[in-house]
Amino acid sequence: MPAPIRLRELIRTIRTARTQAEEREMIQKECAAIRSSFREEDNTYRCRNVAKLLYMHMLGYPAHFGQLECLKLIASQKFTDKRIGYLGAMLLLDERQDVHLLMTNCIKNDLNHSTQYVQGLALCTLGCMGSSEMCRDLAGEVEKLLKTSNSYLRKKAALCAVHVIRKVPELMEMFLPATKNLLSEKNHGVLHTSVVLLTEMCERSPDMLSHFRKLVPQLVRILKNLIMSGYSPEHDVSGISDPFLQVRILRLLRILGKGDDDSSEAMNDILAQVATNTETSKNVGNAILYETVLTIMDIKSESGLRVLAINILGRFLLNNDKNIRYVALTSLLKTVQTDHNAVQRHRSTIVDCLKDLDVSIKRRAMELSFALVNGNNIRGMMKELLYFLDSCDPDFKADCASGIFLAAEKYAPSKRWHIDTIMRVLTTAGSYVRDDSVPNLIQLITNSVEMHAYTVQRLYKALLDDISQQPLVQVASWCIGEYGDLLVSGQCEEEEPIQVSEDEVLDVLEGLLVSNLSTPVTRGYSLTAIMKLSTRFSSLNRIKKVVSIYGSSIDVELQQRAVEYNALFKKYDHMRPALLERMPIMEKTIFSGDGIFTVCLWSVFPVLQANDLLDLLGGNDVVPIIQTTVPTKPASAGGELLDLLGDLSLTVIPPMTAYNKNGLIIEFTFERSNPNPNIAVITIHATNSTEADMTEFVFQAAVPKVCSFPSCILINLLFMSWCIGT
Amino acid sequence: MIKAILIFNNHGKPRLIRFYQYFAEDMQQQIIRETFHLVSKRDDNVCNFLEGGSLIGGSDYKLIYRHYATLYFVFCVDSSESELGILDLIQVFVETLDKCFENVCELDLIFHMDKVHYILQEVVMGGMVLETNMNEIVAQVELQNRMEKSEVNQVI
Numbered sequence A: 001m002p003a004p005i006r007l008r009e010l011i012r013t014i015r016t017a018r019t020q021a022e023e024r025e026m027i028q029k030e031c032a033a034i035r036s037s038f039r040e041e042d043n044t045y046r047c048r049n050v051a052k053l054l055y056m057h058m059l060g061y062p063a064h065f066g067q068l069e070c071l072k073l074i075a076s077q078k079f080t081d082k083r084i085g086y087l088g089a090m091l092l093l094d095e096r097q098d099v100h101l102l103m104t105n106c107i108k109n110d111l112n113h114s115t116q117y118v119q120g121l122a123l124c125t126l127g128c129m130g131s132s133e134m135c136r137d138l139a140g141e142v143e144k145l146l147k148t149s150n151s152y153l154r155k156k157a158a159l160c161a162v163h164v165i166r167k168v169p170e171l172m173e174m175f176l177p178a179t180k181n182l183l184s185e186k187n188h189g190v191l192h193t194s195v196v197l198l199t200e201m202c203e204r205s206p207d208m209l210s211h212f213r214k215l216v217p218q219l220v221r222i223l224k225n226l227i228m229s230g231y232s233p234e235h236d237v238s239g240i241s242d243p244f245l246q247v248r249i250l251r252l253l254r255i256l257g258k259g260d261d262d263s264s265e266a267m268n269d270i271l272a273q274v275a276t277n278t279e280t281s282k283n284v285g286n287a288i289l290y291e292t293v294l295t296i297m298d299i300k301s302e303s304g305l306r307v308l309a310i311n312i313l314g315r316f317l318l319n320n321d322k323n324i325r326y327v328a329l330t331s332l333l334k335t336v337q338t339d340h341n342a343v344q345r346h347r348s349t350i351v352d353c354l355k356d357l358d359v360s361i362k363r364r365a366m367e368l369s370f371a372l373v374n375g376n377n378i379r380g381m382m383k384e385l386l387y388f389l390d391s392c393d394p395d396f397k398a399d400c401a402s403g404i405f406l407a408a409e410k411y412a413p414s415k416r417w418h419i420d421t422i423m424r425v426l427t428t429a430g431s432y433v434r435d436d437s438v439p440n441l442i443q444l445i446t447n448s449v450e451m452h453a454y455t456v457q458r459l460y461k462a463l464l465d466d467i468s469q470q471p472l473v474q475v476a477s478w479c480i481g482e483y484g485d486l487l488v489s490g491q492c493e494e495e496e497p498i499q500v501s502e503d504e505v506l507d508v509l510e511g512l513l514v515s516n517l518s519t520p521v522t523r524g525y526s527l528t529a530i531m532k533l534s535t536r537f538s539s540l541n542r543i544k545k546v547v548s549i550y551g552s553s554i555d556v557e558l559q560q561r562a563v564e565y566n567a568l569f570k571k572y573d574h575m576r577p578a579l580l581e582r583m584p585i586m587e588k589t590i591f592s593g594d595g596i597f598t599v600c601l602w603s604v605f606p607v608l609q610a611n612d613l614l615d616l617l618g619g620n621d622v623v624p625i626i627q628t629t630v631p632t633k634p635a636s637a638g639g640e641l642l643d644l645l646g647d648l649s650l651t652v653i654p655p656m657t658a659y660n661k662n663g664l665i666i667e668f669t670f671e672r673s674n675p676n677p678n679i680a681v682i683t684i685h686a687t688n689s690t691e692a693d694m695t696e697f698v699f700q701a702a703v704p705k706v707c708s709f710p711s712c713i714l715i716n717l718l719f720m721s722w723c724i725g726t
Numbered sequence B: 001m002i003k004a005i006l007i008f009n010n011h012g013k014p015r016l017i018r019f020y021q022y023f024a025e026d027m028q029q030q031i032i033r034e035t036f037h038l039v040s041k042r043d044d045n046v047c048n049f050l051e052g053g054s055l056i057g058g059s060d061y062k063l064i065y066r067h068y069a070t071l072y073f074v075f076c077v078d079s080s081e082s083e084l085g086i087l088d089l090i091q092v093f094v095e096t097l098d099k100c101f102e103n104v105c106e107l108d109l110i111f112h113m114d115k116v117h118y119i120l121q122e123v124v125m126g127g128m129v130l131e132t133n134m135n136e137i138v139a140q141v142e143l144q145n146r147m148e149k150s151e152v153n154q155v156i
Helices: A007-016 A020-039 A046-059 A064-075 A079-092 A098-111 A116-129 A132-146 A151-167 A169-175 A188-204 A206-228 A243-257 A261-277 A283-298 A303-318 A322-335 A340-344 A347-353 A359-372 A378-391 A394-411 A415-432 A437-447 A449-465 A470-489 A502-514 A520-533 A540-552 A556-570 A610-617 A640-650 A719-724 B025-040 B083-101 B106-111 B113-123 B134-150
Strands: A656-661 A664-672 A680-688 B002-009 B014-019 B049-051 B062-068 B071-077
Touching: A007 A020, A007 A046, A007 B106, A020 A046, A020 A064, A046 A064, A046 A079, A046 B014, A046 B113, A064 A079, A064 A098, A079 A098, A079 A116, A079 B113, A079 B134, A098 A116, A098 A132, A116 A132, A116 A151, A116 B134, A132 A151, A132 A169, A151 A169, A151 A188, A169 A188, A188 A206, A188 A243, A206 A243, A206 A261, A243 A261, A243 A283, A243 B083, A261 A283, A261 A303, A283 A303, A283 A322, A283 B083, A303 A322, A303 A340, A303 A347, A322 A340, A322 A347, A322 A359, A322 B049, A322 B083, A340 A359, A347 A359, A347 A378, A359 A378, A359 A394, A359 B049, A378 A394, A378 A415, A394 A415, A394 A437, A415 A437, A415 A449, A415 A470, A437 A449, A437 A470, A449 A470, A449 A502, A470 A502, A470 A520, A502 A520, A502 A540, A520 A540, A520 A556, A540 A556, B002 B025, B014 B025, B014 B106, B014 B113, B025 B062, B025 B071, B062 B083, B071 B083, B083 B106, B083 B113, B083 B134, B106 B113, B113 B134
Parallel strands: none
Antiparallel strands: A656 A664, A664 A680, B002 B014, B002 B071, B049 B062, B062 B071
16 A cells, blocks of 8 residues: 655645646545545555545535544654644534544543643643533643643643633632733743633622622732833844833733722723833834723723723824724714714714724714714714715615604704705605605605695605606605605795696506516506596596505505505495595604503403513503403303403493503503494593693503404594593 | 635635535535625625625525635624634735745645645634644644644555
8 A cells, every 4th residue: 555645745736636636536535535545544644635525625525524533643752633623623523523523532541741832732731622511521621731830831821711611610710820920921822821810700700800800919010111121032023122012911900900999990001001101113013002991991990091082083084094984983983972072073083083094984984973973963974974875885875864864853953954964865865765664764754744835745756857766756655645745736845846737647657567676566656646637636436446456466465455445436435535645644653661551451351361461561550450340250261251241241230440650641441342242442531630741641452362353343542532632 | 703714716616615614515515605696795805795696595694705806804793803814814824825835826725625724724723713823823723733744645
């Protein structure tokens, strides 16, 4: 049997392959050779074969048959074998395979090996892919190595300990004694990994956090030495002494100082020093400054220091380096909630970043801009954001549009401005707005009564230009259907009224119905709009004709609508005006935390379980009505519903006061419906006996599942009587 | 924590892949393809940070990459790592490779994949930064290579 080819030979061969198929063939051939070599238990060349297997694994070919071979290599005495064996274990094995547990004993032996590099390999493997069982077994060994004086092993043991803690958090206590003098090490590698270990422990356990707070002075001292020590060639990176360690320490200080006055006090000076003395011409200096700023913002620092930090971020924003600008925007986003005013000062720079070419920076700037919008700057900011919406990538448009809608809703200075802004968004990014924006917009337009004429006119003009953006078309057709009479009569106060005839309007709406660009939903909107115009326009014949044509449309939804409208014309013409009259103002249910009185309605149906309903509503000032004394009949299989109603007909329930608190009185009255005694009518009277107005009154009716058929319960909400009654 | 380290060339061919979190084999290849797709689209004058792709997933992940001649070095990290710090780390790693291979080029990485892994092992362990001192790393790698050579052995 000839010796298996060397790794580099294999690589060379594979590189000559001109097609994917050729490469696959070569690899399969080699895999077959490797497999037979494994079967022959060839000890000499096993390392070579596994190395080749790892290469093929990187290219994406299956290599699982080498897993056991890796274990054999680990058990070998040769360093070469161990090295490639451990690498193979880390790349091919993980805790999901049962074989990995076989490694435990090998690793244990290697952790006690005489050669430090073998110990290092074992620590590395355990720290990368050790499962919880392995960690539990070997934690003691790791803890021993954490106390050794060999810095090479000590730093690896520290990171291995981090992995152990992640896998088995209960073992954290075990490593506590070993951490005692970790920070007095001189070796920077050990210091670095020790800080990582301490950080992990502090993040996981509040007890550890308070325990380690006493280390703050020591950390501050180490940091000071790093800054003041002058040039040290071994740790120097671009003129700064061990920036990685500085950053790590700053991060740990951040965790220790958060929420704690004393620790924050102790770090104030050193933070100010780092912030003012760090050289910013190279990336390393900026990395340290960035970390310092984040630390200052997180701990309880004095206000002067905070202002310094935000100004540093502001300087970062003006930096030519894109990376710096990116991290500055990211950190400003984090701090905008807490230090809003300070960040506002940099608003113009942030808005300029919207025009940057870099996609990542643009996204960050957009998020930050939305966070900075308030009542004072809404007009200016909106101009910038709309301009941004025009020119940004399609990926952004949906988020930007939603953000603009939200901001406009919160801070709109006037209704006209609000509607103009929405129109602008619909016309520039119409196809990217979210689906729920159409009903929201319709509701907004309905509520701005004085703007109806202006709105419908603008929407009509927009439709004339472009019918491809569905949300815009839907809103427009809805509005034309509602306010077509205003459009035709030319009564617009805000703008120059346009001359439009009924036929022109119907042309546009019919155009939408036949256009290929319209989705079925849009077609539904326009058909309904045409129908509504039958009560507002005089050209009835044309509308009747359109409606009857669509009675045979292929689209089932359209067909149904057309047939029903046809029926309206033919048999129910007397109802048509009432059905198609103007929509009333729709109240949006705004769920604010306070001020919701939820009244639970379930006493009439004694079969219910009280608790289920209360669970449904989540109990915000829920006032359950006390059960009445209606006797329960055993539930019969089919006619449960009738039985329930049947109960009611047996007794008459007296009226009751369900709620009487803070001036709000809610009364229930029960009676049988007159034509049909099987129907119970429950009337709820809510009375406001105070002199002030009660706002945000939300009516929620909880209905048991049994009674969810519409035939069973008709809730007739008479708003008017609520508003007038005092 | 560093979730993954990927090195691939301008055509997307992987030169080194190291995942510090479990992913199935086909998932790994998919991640490489997706990362290459995201990173190769970038201009040279934009920032080196990308929000992670959907596969390596979650909102906490970022791709931090550097483009050196024909190779992309991509580190996929979560929010516990400093972005600028990782950029410096990539630089340290590349300079270490340069010292170990004497003017490193793509071919060195191609033919000595195992050696690159060993060097990386001295820099990052279990997804965390182990050592950042270039000379220290090079010295340790050198000693281990010498140990390998001293054994009477078949060369890999």
